[in-house]
Amino acid sequence: MPVLPGAEPYRREGGETGVLLCHGFTGSPQSLRPWAAxxxxxxHTVSLPLLPGHGTRWEDMRLTGWQDWYAEVDRELRNLRDRCTRVxxxxxxxxxxxxxxxxAKHGEGVAGVLVVNPANKVHGLSAYTLPVSRHLVRTxxxxxxxxxKEGAVEIxxxxxxxxAAHSLRNFFRLADGELPQVTQPLLLLRSAQDHTVPAADSARILSRVSSTDVTEIVLEQSYHVATLDxxxxxIFEQSIGFIDRLATGVGREGTTARG
Known part of the structure; x- marks a missing residue:
């Protein structure tokens, strides 16, 4: 099945520091392409893969689940680690x-984590009916x-x-249980107004990770897809500052910042 124009994966070779970016559920690399570029x-060496079942048609996504999506980014991370001194x-x-x-899984193989409007749970009463409703209603x-931002479009x-939504719900439960294994420096940026993922998800993540070098930034002018907003x-400027600080070893250890 042909990939939708603009939804193609993005990869660029660069220096010894690698960055792997992961797009969202039912989205595509297009939403993160400006960040990657x-x-x-x-x-920096950058990889932004297209997750299985994404970027074509929704019928293709019905045949995939979280194991497929995670396997793709895990493979990309391993490839980056083979070519870069830090990722x-x-x-x-x-x-x-x-x-x-x-x-959580790669430990010291990951130098730091950058997340924008992270999701931790499938919300709404309908989430509880997914085990049954997915057999009755397809979409x-x-x-x-x-x-x-006026005129901005997400593919x-x-x-x-x-x-796929049921699989996502299972994945969120699994990932939530593994959050205490996250010890790396963390940059979390969240929108003050987000109609897709509530602020409670970011709060939950921050309360469960074991990272001691944590920066939380509130984005006042953007909705959920803040990377296009x-x-x-x-986001881009804070990211490069975060990466360069850690890559050069200059910065604070054991602090929590809010901004």
Missing amino acids: YLAERG FVGGLSMGATLALRLA APGIVGDIA GYDRVPLH HDADR
Whole structure:
């Protein structure tokens, strides 16, 4: 099945520091491409893969689950580790959760974690009916496109396959249990107004990780897909500062910042 124009994976070779970025549920690399390009332009080796079942048509996603999505980013991380002296992981929404699990599982193989509007739970009463409803109804309305900036568009599906949503729910439960294994420096950026993922998810993550070097930044002008929104430049600038501080070994240890 052909990939939707603009949804292609993005990879650029650069220096000894690698960055793996993970896109969100039913989305595509397009939502993170400006972030990836910004990091690549500053000399880093960057990988932004297309998750299985994404970037084509929603019917293809029905045949995939969290194990497929995680396996893809795990493989990309291992490839980056073979070529780079240090690797950072990051992502948006579910992609942020994938990044956190990579950090939990790979330990010192991940130098730091950058997450934007991380998701921790499938919310709403309908989440509890997914084990049954996914056998009765194939899809629900799509969740992409929560952007405040006029004219900005996210490439993704207008339908959510409920089999995939059920798998996502199971993944969030698994990843939540592994959060205490995350010890790496963490940069978390969340939107003050997010119509897809509530602030409670970020609070839950911050309360459960074991990281001591933590920075939380609130984005006042953006909705969920903040990487395409008014605060995108701030995300990019904070990310490069975070990566360069850790890559050069200059900075604070054992602190928590809020901004």
